[in-house]
Structures are given as C-alpha cells and as structure tokens.
Amino acid sequence: MAKISDPKAMRALAHPLRIQLLELVVARGRATATELAEALGDSVANCSFHLRKLAEFGYLERADDATGREKPWRATDPLQDLAPSPQDPDAQLASSAVRSAVREWDFARMQAAEGRADPPAWEGATFQQGATLFITADEARSIGDTLAALLAPFHERLTDPAKRPAGVGAVRLFAATTYLPEYQDLLDRDLRDRNVER
Structure with missing residues (x-):
C-alpha cells in the first residue's frame, strides 16, 4: 500500500474524475485514455490530461510492455493510504480535500443505486x-x-x-x-x- 504524505500528491487526487480514472485503471490492470474516456463518457483529451497529472504525482505509470500507438497506463500501487503528518497543517488540509472528494463520489454512487434493479x-x-x-x-x-x-x-x-x-x-x-x-x-x-x- 502506497503511503501518501505529500500535500501536492494528495491534492492531485482530490478531483472526482481522477479518482474514477485511478479506480478504473486499477480494476482493468491497464487502460488507455481512449478506453477510459469511453467507459466514463468523457473526452479523450480531458482523460489524457488527468491521467498525466496522476502520473506526475506517482499514482500511474506507462505500461512498459505496451505496443501500439497509444500506450496504456497502469497503477503504481492498487491501494493508497493518505498518511499526513499531524504536524503539517497543509497536509491535513490536502488529506481532508481528498477524503471529501471520495465521500462525495461514494454518496453519488449510493444515491444512483437507489431504486435501480440489480441482477x-x-x-x-x-x-x-x-x-x-x-x-x-x-x-x-x-x-x-x-x-x-x-x-x-x-x-x-x-x-x-x-x-x-x-x-x-x-x-x-x-x-x-x-x-x-x-x-x-x-x-x-x-x-x-x-x-x-x-
């Protein structure tokens, strides 16, 4: 499990689309921006931008055995532990922002499931x-x-x-x-x- 303590890295994840992209890449093992854009109903350009940001802060990397024109992404670690130092107010605020974004995303999914017919x-x-x-x-x-x-x-x-x-x-x-x-x-x-x- 990756320990995330850098406030900038935490803030990089505090975005609803980035959370979704990271989850999908982990679940699929590897995925291209085109595949992810199709799955999420977003543009390839927008997904590519956010994937690059996730890579910049160490959440994703390019699959090293990739072939073809568009190289897929893979997660550097499937699990993240936000571990801000109690002595670092900036890290505490960044951690709070990520937790808030994840809660909103979770609640939206739970709300969307209300009244839906499951298998x-x-x-x-x-x-x-x-x-x-x-x-x-x-x-x-x-x-x-x-x-x-x-x-x-x-x-x-x-x-x-x-x-x-x-x-x-x-x-x-x-x-x-x-x-x-x-x-x-x-x-x-x-x-x-x-x-x-x-």
Whole structure:
C-alpha cells in the first residue's frame, strides 16, 4: 500500500474524475485514455490530461510492455493510504480535500443505486448500516483494524482477474467512523452521576 504524505500528491487526487480514472485503471490492470474516456463518457483529451497529472504525482505509470500507438497506463500501487503528518497543517488540509472528494463520489454512487434493479443474484446482497456507538478510542481503532483484515483477502482480486470467482460482481464498500463531540456533555454527565452514586 502506497503511503501518501505529500500535500501536492494528495491534492492531485482530490478531483472526482481522477479518482474514477485511478479506480478504473486499477480494476482493468491497464487502460488507455481512449478506453477510459469511453467507459466514463468523457473526452479523450480531458482523460489524457488527468491521467498525466496522476502520473506526475506517482499514482500511474506507462505500461512498459505496451505496443501500439497509444500506450496504456497502469497503477503504481492498487491501494493508497493518505498518511499526513499531524504536524503539517497543509497536509491535513490536502488529506481532508481528498477524503471529501471520495465521500462525495461514494454518496453519488449510493444515491444512483437507489431504486435501480440489480441482477437477481444481487437482490438483498448489498447493505447500508449506521450506528451510534459509545466506544473508546482503542475500540474505534480495533474496529478499523478488524475491517481492514476482513477486506485484505479480497484486495488481490482487484489486480488479478484470475482470482475472481464465477459470479463475482464489482461492489463499492464505504465505511467510516466519526467522532461526535455533541455527545460529550452527555458522557461527562453520566460520568459525574456514576461518581456521585459511588
């Protein structure tokens, strides 16, 4: 997994079309600007520009065994971990911009799926869940680590089509935890009440 800490590299990814292009290149293994433009309903010139930007910041590279007039692109790493330094405000802002762009893209996909008829085998297979939990910071980290471990066996299917079993479908998973400061006074009150009872 590529660790991205450079604010400029993060900002380069904070664009909806670039996120889509990177995902498609990873999923296909390699793809030309023409193929990607056709898949996304965009112009070849626009896709080419954004592909070059992704390459400039290390997300993509030209496939070295490419032949023909238009050389395909491939991802340098199928997974990216935005890891800004807590001491770098610029990196924190850039990371926030990328996360915001990805959230908007994810929510748009989820919204587009509402009311759509999926293939029969997929009826009832996808889910949306949300919960407000009262947990410790260590428990929150544990949930993230457990989810990452649960998903790890499926990562190789992203880049190796031979690992994809019959009946496989493409599914986007979005998961997040968000600290809720608006509940803090309730938790403080509960703690005070418990101390008074003792």
